Amino acid sequence: MKILIICHKLPYPPKEGGSMAMNMVIEGLINEGHDVKVFALETNKFKLSKDIPKEYKQKTKLETLYVNIGFDPLLAIRSFASNTSYHIRHFHKEEIFNRIEKVLNAETYDIIHFESIFLMSFLDRIKKLSKAKIVVRTHNVEHQIWSEIADSSSNILKRSYLKQVSNSLQKSEVEILNKADQIISISSEDTKKLKQLGVKTLIETIGFGIDVNAETDVSFSNLSIGFIGALNWIPNDEALKWFLESVWPKLSNKFPDLIIEIAGRECPKWLKNYRVQNLNVIGEVESSKDFILKHPIFIAPIKSGSGIKIKVLEALALGRLVICSSKAIEGIPAIHKKHLIIANTVSEYIDAIQFIIENPEKIQAITKNAQDLISQHFNPLKLSKKLSEIFHHLISE
Known part of the structure; x- marks a missing residue:
């Protein structure tokens, strides 16, 4: 054909x-x-x-x-x-x-x-x-x-x-x-x-x-958060502003060793110039896979948009723990605390990090369940x- x-x-x-x-x-x-x-x-x-x-x-x-x-x-x-x-x-x-x-x-x-x-x-x-x-x-x-x-x-x-x-x-x-x-x-x-x-x-x-990479070991002893996406896409821009202004100050205050890195093309001026504790904005990267593998936690605080969030699928397939909004999992038949963690508010993000720290075995099971889900449906x-x-x-x- x-x-x-x-x-x-x-x-x-x-x-x-x-x-x-x-x-x-x-x-x-x-x-x-x-x-x-x-x-x-x-x-x-x-x-x-x-x-x-x-x-x-x-x-x-x-x-x-x-x-x-x-x-x-x-x-x-x-x-x-x-x-x-x-x-x-x-x-x-x-x-x-x-x-x-x-x-x-x-x-x-x-x-x-x-x-x-x-x-x-x-x-x-x-x-x-x-x-x-x-x-x-x-x-x-x-x-x-x-x-x-x-x-x-x-x-x-x-x-x-x-x-x-x-x-x-x-x-x-x-x-x-x-x-x-x-x-x-x-x-x-x-x-x-x-x-x-x-x-x-x-x-x-x-x-x-997307193919699942079954050999992606992850440790949750040293926590870091990664976000990657097109930074000039309005839903991503909107999500990062909310997360950095509303969530991150309280997260970093409660968990002072926690680090967040943000990657993606077309980084806006406001984000390049944003200065807060333990934030690293690195812009466009050669490999999204390598970037995601650096961090045990991947966030997607999206509040608008439709379709399917491909970076969420990629992070799940790579065995990373995804913390995301309800909007970010549209099109993905994932269940809260079985395949990922859903967080829509500041307090839910704080609870999610606390849950990760206190339940390392449960987190490993969640990431394995997520990879099985990707293999089955994607x-x-x-x-x-x-x-x-x-x-x-x-x-x-």
């Missing part, structure tokens, strides 16, 4: 959640024996690495196009005035369509698979160029992030603006998804939400696949096979 995968950002290197999710699909479909070509945007935020292996370029037939997608204030004003989605219009550039047209004129594909909705504003024109079935993989319910951020804002003007951003994106999101032949949702929660919004296209849920080979079967069924209709 010939499959064209269209990505609104680079899938390689697979360091942050979005690129890891894209790369899992790409590698999985290739391993299933499909003829895959990847077209991806290179942007000012995600630049093409000079270190992409030659083998990867060959097997993915990777083709990229550089576009500048920096914030456009004039487009934002026009979008607000016309009640249209800035996020969709932001990617609606003729140079992008022209390259997609060139790719489609060069080859005939059975499936055109979009990683997210953001390049699907060209869909009507693409359908005139190709008879391929249209599949879209949703990493998030995109408008939900903005709705939740708006709800948490105390600034009336900001809240009003963000609500309009969310509402216009929701309208576009539903319209676009209803034009596809198949939707692949990354979590069961997102599948339910999309159906509730009025999406009629058939939806299948396929999560993120096996990459099983998920890739399921996706391949969906594609075969789709083109046989």
Whole structure:
């Protein structure tokens, strides 16, 4: 089967959640024996690495196009005035369509698979160029992030603006998804939400696949906390501000030897300049796996967003104890104190650290249970096979 995968950002290197999710699909479909070509945007935020292996370029037939997608204030004003989605219009550039047209004129594909909705504003024109079935993989319910951020804002003007951003994106999101032949949702929660919004296209849920590393020993005698994620992603920024301002002062006061390290790309200025006891902000790292393995505890205090938190899955698979919010485990069938520890408040974080110190044997059992959970529900080979079967069924209709 010939499959064209269209990505609104680079899938390689697979360091942050979005690129890891894209790369899992790409590698999985290739391993299933499909003829895959990847077209991806290179942007000012995600630049093409000079270190992409030659083998990867060959097997993915990777083709990229550089576009500048920096914030456009004039487009934002026009979008607000016309009640249209800035996020969709932001990617609606003729140079992008022209390259997609060139790719489609060069080859005939059975499936055109979009990683997210953001390049699907060209869909009507693409359908005139190709008879391929249209599949879209949703990493998030995109408008939900903005709705939740708006709800948490105390600034009336900001809240009003963000609500309009969310509402216009929701309208576009539903319209676009209803034009596809198949939707692949990354979590069961997102599948339910999309159906509730009025999406009629058939939806299948396929999560993120990750291998469990069974040889990752961990000691809880010297405690340290790690956080890694895209630091320019608003839910991460929001979560870290809350944690450092509300939780960390009380945690570090009660547990003075406790250390926290924060890693991730695009570190904001406020975080670079943040100075508190036992905090180390190290920015982008070469390997998220190596960073997570440095710390026995991984936190995810996320308060907004949808989809599935891939760094949480990675930490669980690596045998780390995850302390996270209820929001952070959406899409992960984990149970409090069986697979991880759920903490939504300052006192719950303090209780969690105390529990770890007092119950080392129980903590070891929790991390083992978590790895078993990942093996059962997030096996990459099983998920890739399921996706391949969906594609075969789709083109046989």
